[in-house]
Amino acid sequence: MKMQVPLSSPDIIEKDIDAVVAVLKTRFLSIGPKIEEFEKKICDYVGVKNAVAVNSGTSALHLIIKGLGIQEGDKVLTTPFSFIASSNCILFEKAEPLFVDIDEQTLNLDPVKIEERLKSLKAEELKKVKALLAVDVFGQPADWDRVEEIARKYNLLLIEDSAESLGSEYKGRKCGTFGEAGVFAFYPNKQITTAEGGVLVTDNEELAVAARSMRSQGRGISGEWLDHDRLGYNFRMDELAAALGCSQLERIDEILEKRAKVAERYNKRLGEIKEVQIPYISQNTNKMSWFVYVIRLAKGIDRDKVMKYLNQEGVQCKPYFTPIHLQPFYVDMFGYQRGDFPVTEDISSRTIALPFFNNLTEEQMDYVVEKLAEAITLKGEALA
Numbered sequence: 001m002k003m004q005v006p007l008s009s010p011d012i013i014e015k016d017i018d019a020v021v022a023v024l025k026t027r028f029l030s031i032g033p034k035i036e037e038f039e040k041k042i043c044d045y046v047g048v049k050n051a052v053a054v055n056s057g058t059s060a061l062h063l064i065i066k067g068l069g070i071q072e073g074d075k076v077l078t079t080p081f082s083f084i085a086s087s088n089c090i091l092f093e094k095a096e097p098l099f100v101d102i103d104e105q106t107l108n109l110d111p112v113k114i115e116e117r118l119k120s121l122k123a124e125e126l127k128k129v130k131a132l133l134a135v136d137v138f139g140q141p142a143d144w145d146r147v148e149e150i151a152r153k154y155n156l157l158l159i160e161d162s163a164e165s166l167g168s169e170y171k172g173r174k175c176g177t178f179g180e181a182g183v184f185a186f187y188p189n190k191q192i193t194t195a196e197g198g199v200l201v202t203d204n205e206e207l208a209v210a211a212r213s214m215r216s217q218g219r220g221i222s223g224e225w226l227d228h229d230r231l232g233y234n235f236r237m238d239e240l241a242a243a244l245g246c247s248q249l250e251r252i253d254e255i256l257e258k259r260a261k262v263a264e265r266y267n268k269r270l271g272e273i274k275e276v277q278i279p280y281i282s283q284n285t286n287k288m289s290w291f292v293y294v295i296r297l298a299k300g301i302d303r304d305k306v307m308k309y310l311n312q313e314g315v316q317c318k319p320y321f322t323p324i325h326l327q328p329f330y331v332d333m334f335g336y337q338r339g340d341f342p343v344t345e346d347i348s349s350r351t352i353a354l355p356f357f358n359n360l361t362e363e364q365m366d367y368v369v370e371k372l373a374e375a376i377t378l379k380g381e382a383l384a
């Protein structure tokens, strides 16, 4: 029997719906009490002093780049294996991403390669490198001890794109707390959702004040509607989104547990297929908050054909991630070529994100595994 299994699916319960509807019955649809409540809840959960809620994770990243004064002529070390926003935020301010290849196991930035890259730069170039932006890919924390050490040694501002790692911990420290600032994102496929939405988290008071101002037209602390201290945007999170965020965050522990159970079952079932490599979790990751479930196929298997077969059979899947440096406009702007970041390119050609969400049933998972096994054993014509 053919099943339809979506790649992701939000987990909205009656309590979430009630929370949103309650806001609709008040005067405050934006700039009200819910955004403050959500920010406070995020601060408490993550263990940071400041949270600035905005309309997307991308906006939060943009405010960090701008708030830290990164500008035209500056370079920022980062990864080509990520969702494109972690690199685009650098371009928004006309600075340039300086890509470094990833670790083959964790899929995060490889600290050895970061240092090699820095050492290879001439003094003049090195002076332009202002920051290091590391991503906790698929929810797994970057190797923060070593990344922090490099940032200190080379006097770089450190930024964490923790959009995928709400609740993950590295050696007992929560993601979002590394470097100057971190972000979380709440698009419907993330661990918790506000529909669209994001938040910037930081212990840097000055950055928090600047971000708060910039998200709302550059208004000063007084918040007066027509007083503007600086160039700002409208990046505000509305009250409906904030209310949904509060309600979702109240069950974060339960949500992460559900996701871990799904991952565990996948691990067990897929571990039996020798052509499939299940996600690697580092010993440094003492708590894993699963964002997506991404497998790697053995070399020599035609990943795209496997995906096509899965999609035909109703199993939605995606090639997470496509290398950022090979996106056409990055090639046009910077002249990147295939071969520039070989680990990223090899991994990108072999990974598949399988259906993954809180309420994925055992029956659905078993169907996914069965169809994947079929796709791998079918050869040539059968798979065309």
Ligand SMILES: *Cc1c(COP(=O)(O)O)cnc(C)c1O
Residues within 6 Å of the ligand: 055, 056, 057, 058, 059, 082, 083, 085, 086, 135, 161, 163, 164, 185, 186, 187, 197, 198
């Ligand atoms: C989801 C995500 C973002 C952006 O979040 P949006 O809310 O979609 O703008 C940024 N970086 C990474 C790594 C992400 O996964």
